[in-house]
Amino acid sequence: MKFLVNPSKFNEIADYIFKPVLILSVILFALGLLFSFYLSPDDYQQGSTVRIMYVHVPSAWLALLTYAVMTLYSIAALAFRIPFGFIFNTAVAPIGAVFTLICIISGSLWGKPMWGTWWVWDARLTSVAILFIIYLIIIFMNLSFENRIVREKVVAIFILVGSVNLPIVKFSVDWWNTLHQPATISKLSKPSIDPSMLTPLIIMTFAFMMIGIAIAILRIKTEIISRKSNLS
């Protein structure tokens, strides 16, 4: 587990697993697309528009997952003085932003046929929009401080303050009976989704995750190298 914390260890593991992860993600994507377009049935209500779900739901999960991991790394970096947390934050913020963007675009594409509008100011949608803007602010902050130490720590503090929005996104559907439907797959109850639709969803989620990890590895390595070289 050392590689999660120590940059040099991370480099070793990263070189070792980068190729397989990339290949795996390509395979998973191919499989996922195949499943979601041909092998999975139409929904009894929505017909084929449900297939957008196979992009919308994984990107939503991963957007929240990346933010949660960034929060953990910020806590580790600030409380336990692990510098790798700062490296992780600066490297992974854009990836989270892209996932949130995919989630918002696919969501509104799905909303038009299903709900009748592109966008409705609904609890879940507003909180996801706020999450996207928080990601943007994190990226802008990384660009606008000259002093590296201040930049890292202020970004970490901002991530912690912004993490208040995370539970709001997660539970916004249950708190306010909003237009967005409640969680389909909650670990506790039996998921109210048919297995034949669940498999492409799971495959696509892992495909997204693999691509995210591959890009994250690249960005983290460049960040480590840039820190060693210019000690800005």
Add this chain to the structure above:
Amino acid sequence: MIIVKDLSVERLDKRIFENINLSLASSDITILKGNNGSGKTTLLKTILNIIEPSVGSIYWKGKLLKKNLYDFYSNVTYIADRTSSLTRLTVKDNINIWKKIFLSNINDSQIETALKTLRLENYLNQKVGRLSLGETKKLELLRLIIENKKLWILDEPLSNLDEHSIELIKQTFEDHCSKDGSIIFSSHQNPGIYVTEEINL
């Protein structure tokens, strides 16, 4: 009073200064010498517990500085190289604010005499922004008298002061030491003040 044991501070993996040792008893004066950017201000800030030293520790009255920070702060006056008085207000307002904030029990006559000696008495109702650099510096140093704490930490107190004022500062330093206070100050010229210890950065 203050004992500093082989202190060193690193900033962005660049060592600013290393194993500095200093022991300051009451009625001592220490001068930090070194050209610009050699870490004088950083050392002063480390002593003030603002900057975390990477190696070494500082003791105040025998105990670790971090432990009795409150007591340390109630006995120290810090004057930075920048003018900390509020430039939009008049000299009188500034002095008034300082008197109130530091709960100093100094009466007006003492301030009058101090202003006279510093030749600032006829600028009382002028805005600090209009004073010259030297005059604002003297106004800063007036705060030493208002707070009258035991330990003085000064950053470049003698910069842009004229001959007369440097003489005056020497005088106040000696008075302060005679009343067994102690002083740490940094300067890039050598002012010819009697100094018990010297640190070259």
Add this chain to the structure above:
Amino acid sequence: MSLRFQRLLLIFLTLVIILSAVLLILYNTRENVSYFYTPSEIDKSDIIINKIIRIGGFVENNSFNKISSSSFKFKITDEKASILVTFKGILPDLFREGQGAVIEGAFVDKNIFNATNVFAKHDENYMPASIKEDLKDTGYWNKEYK
């Protein structure tokens, strides 16, 4: 009071404040901050004419009739009360009887609600169309199955 004790006291105080605030919010959101009213919540007495509100519920079965190509009349119910709704415009393709829907508009008079737009509310069940056919053949399928 030693410094460490003061620091712990502050941390403890902050956590107590945050915890009570979260409980306060959770308790209140549970209550009634509803994005829309259900038909039973709107009792006939305090209807305010042409004040824009949102009503959510199910489209009552066999209450849906098409007046012209783009104007419809149907009833929104939540098994306790039902409201007659007139609507001009394109209905989302998810909209059908027995389906949840949220409508936005205003009351024209005592019991006719003129909706300006209709959102079909999708519940969280995903089920392939094929299974729906089998269920129908075997008679399990009943009208209320959402």
Add this chain to the structure above:
Amino acid sequence: MKFLNKIIFFFYREYKLNLSGFQDILTNIIFFFVSILIFIFSIGPDEEVISLIGVGIVWALLLLSSTLSLKKFYQDDFENGNLLIIHLNGFSFGFIAILKTISHFLFVQIPFLLSIPIACIILNISDDKFFYLLTSFSMGSLTLSCLGSISSSMNLMNHRNYLLGSVIVMIFSVPIIIFSIGIINIEQNFNSLINILFGILLIVFAINPWASGLCLKLSLENN
């Protein structure tokens, strides 16, 4: 007893600082009223529409005007070293953050609170709505001050892109605006909404000293 005096005299200094620059507070209020006029001219004078969206205009402009004075929080004291002197005077950084937030509330938000009645007359907002607006803003303004303190302490060392501070305040104030407008528009039991707004105020007020304090300490360290 000594500590209490120090706090009182801290506010005396803030009072001197803000009241001497009286035109700061006035410019904030003038900005508020001029932007209301601009809204009225752009929307057109008919009473019906304005009274409908009046509350939204007032709240949005109050938010914008309170992000105007972010620079006055710590930036000036930080640059001329007063922040360090106040810290050396015995206040911890978290405590300085609380005092600064309260002083910002007193010297910037209270004038806005007083200017709401006039704004409501201009926008002919009905009386009961005016009362709800007052209650929701009185709580919302302290939350905005806390958010302002957090965002301005984060942006002390950020010389290039200072607008980020107001973006941060605006983003975190979305729930505040949602619930305050909710209070004003829903006539019946709105005390649950007031409780939520109070809950948000508590959370932000509890987070403020830690977040701002840490950022102040950080900025002083790496100045």
